[in-house]
Amino acid sequence: MDTNSTVSRRRFMGGLAAILGYLGLGPDAELWAQATRSGRRRRPTEAEYDAFAKLSSNENPYGPSESVLEAMHYGFKYANRYGYPDGGILEAIADHHGVKTENVLLGAGSGEILKIVGNTFLKIRKKVVGVEPSYGSVYRHASGIKADAIKLPLLADYRQDIPAIIDTTNKNYRDVGFVYMCNPNNPTGVIVTKDEIASLLDAIPVDVPVLMDEAYHHFVEDPRYETAIPHVLAGRQVVVARTFSKISGLAGIRLGYAVAPANLIAQMRPNGTGSVSAIAKWGGATAIKDTAEQEKVKAITLKLRKKTMAELEALGFDCIPSETNFFMVYLGRQVQPVIEEFRVLGVRVGRPFPPMLEHLRVSIGTADEMDRFMVAFKEIFPAGKSVPTC
């Protein structure tokens, strides 16, 4: 076992007691911590869940704005109905992107959109081409439906290898169901530039669909980035997936959508499940127009991301420059035990992302949560930097 990765029992217990006190948690939390120490995992109780600093799932810690809450409350008027007025959600999305409603498909989160794309374009033994690490649920879904994934490594600077994606797609043309591109990429936070997207679309056959997952679109500052919506407007076989989970704080409400040429939406639509609730539709129709709230969330999130990364870098730890509401820090040792150590200290951080098993993904929470992250980080790495640069 890597001795560096093992917190001494005394420090572990001391840290645990301190954090339980800090969180004001009673015997339940102690039982939970014992279960964690012994390797058994049970679902945390509500009190335990609430007490965690939740920096593991790239959520928006602030939740929906007042206006969105009001709209969702209004949506309850139709809680008992089918075929109800839906707040104009499709029109609101279509207007926002300058497309027609025939170019929009709703999903219960963009996760459902990703699955619909898989179910539509990956017949048995068809392949999705993308990079690893990326948002792995696309690849897991492919294997679940007896299709396959060709996962290409990232470049040394963590960018997606566009020439390799082009080459692989062209060489496997007859087998490729679609190309998956998460932009910016989860878990690295690194963008694909608009020029790179153009070069990809210019170089692969026009009938290969490209799924552009823009879950973190709203957090990007880099001027070399651009949404792929203009390619949809130009009639390319591009599906843009967007979510209300991140910038709009609606992860638990479940709302996402696809924007794509009408022929692709028509193929995808039969695979939809119609699982979006009236509450989600009313909330989404307001959220997409609430640009003031989006700006507010972006500003505070980026401020906290930059502050936290600067603090880690001052301790000697390298971070990958990010364009999202999360970032990766290089630990120089296996991440899994570190994730457990954070958990015991009341902080949930990202899971391992093979093959980057010495990097930790940290989502940006509230200022208080980021302070708790730094306190825990210094407890787990008391000597500061003890590792070579990545």
Ligand SMILES: Cc1ncc(COP(=O)(O)O)c(C=O)c1O
């Ligand atoms: C890149 C990416 N795409 C899609 C999703 C799915 O999000 P949701 O289903 O909540 O819209 C996530 C969630 O974290 C994500 O990181």
